[in-house]
Amino acid sequence: MGERPILITGAGQRLGAATANRLMDEGCYVFVHVRSSIDQAEALLAAAAERNGRKCGEVVVADLTDDKDVASLLSSVASHGLVAANGLHGLVHNASFYSQSSFEKTGLDMYRSQVRLHMEAPYALTQGLLPALEQAGGSVVAIVDTSWGRAWEGLAHYTSSKAGLRQLMLNLAGELTGRVRVNCLAPGAIMAADWEAEHFASVLEKVPLGRSGRAEDIASGVWFLLNHPTLSAHVLHIDGGWSIHEE
Ligand SMILES: NC(=O)c1ccc[n+]([C@@H]2O[C@H](COP(=O)([O-])OP(=O)(O)OC[C@H]3O[C@@H](n4cnc5c(N)ncnc54)[C@H](OP(=O)(O)O)[C@@H]3O)[C@@H](O)[C@H]2O)c1
Structure with a gap:
């Protein structure tokens, strides 16, 4: 078993799955949180075990809009033997709708x-999970996005709640200084949702580098933020330069 336990939310598929793979391949023990993608997460863990020749983690299930589910996710991670012994190396807030x-x-x-x-x-x-994070000298990474300060059509509910997440993390980075590092990663247009394929192509035309990045680029950004010893209160944009482009 790896000795650095990490919890990542919403990691059964897409960007979260790519990140979970990277963390498992780096030797971490990953709590792969899902709401409904249980089969995908089991397959991810089985493939990682095969690649790495060890058990690389486990699936944890919770609807994060349900207080009881959040409480039971918390207690199952905090009371896990590996976390009780080593603390929690990382917490990645990735789940989204x-x-x-x-x-x-x-x-x-x-x-x-x-x-x-x-x-x-x-x-x-x-x-x-703060006590467990402090025990391990761990850190927190939240996946936000590039919508900060902009108006996205029909997405006020999404952009404002993501902006709240970003501000929560930056405030905690200050408040928890010297205890736990806290950072954000803001992906650009990496992987289209089913409904936005057309819009996505038009966004990519505006990205200065012509591409925002791949899921693996997000995974390596998360890994960098989790492990950099002095980086805190940082928002890492992985977006091909999109964030400074005028819309
Ligand atoms: N994709 C992009 O290009 C892009 C761009 C900018 C920012 N981002 C951010 O990057 C992160 C990953 O992006 P993504 O496109 O891979 O995410 P996504 O597919 O939209 O969502 C990730 C996971 O969140 C989980 N989730 C949704 N509602 C939930 C709930 N009520 N409780 C618990 N889990 C829930 C789902 O889990 P289940 O499948 O298990 O139900 C889903 O697989 C997100 O935070 C997103 O906002 C992505």
Whole structure:
């Protein structure tokens, strides 16, 4: 078993899965959190075990918009033998829900669920796992995005809750200085959601480098932030230069 346990949320597929793979291949023991992608996560762990010749982690299941699920995720990670013995090396807030819907049509229920997923769950998980993170000299990374300070059509619910996550992390980076490092990673247009393929292509045309990056680039950014000994309160943009481009 690896001796550096890490929890990553929403890691059954896409960018989270690429990051979980990188962490497992670096020798960490990864709690691969999912809500519904259980089979994908099991397959990810089986392939990592085969590649690395060891058990590389386990699946943990929770709906992060449900307080009871968040509490039970917290207690199962905190009380795990490896975490009790070594502390927690890293906590990666990656889970997200991204769908376009106009402001007029987006009700409070939808908005609250975004706030729960992007802000409240990261708040509760960071708070509950703080002792374990301190024990290991660990760090926190939140995946935000490049929407900060911009207006994205039909995405006010998403961009504002992600902005809240970014501010939460930066405030904690200050408040927890000397105890736990906290950073953010802001991906550009890396992997399109099903509904945005057309829009995605037009975004890529505006990216100065012509590409924002691959899932593996996000994974290596997370690995860098988790392990850099002096980096804190940093927002690492992996976006091909998109963040300084005028829309
Ligand atoms: N894709 C991009 O190009 C891009 C660009 C900018 C920022 N980002 C950010 O990068 C991160 C990864 O992006 P992605 O596109 O790979 O993410 P994604 O596919 O939109 O979501 C990742 C996972 O979040 C989980 N999730 C959704 N609702 C949940 C809930 N209520 N409780 C628990 N888990 C829930 C889902 O897990 P299950 O599958 O298990 O249900 C999903 O697989 C996200 O934070 C995203 O905002 C991505």
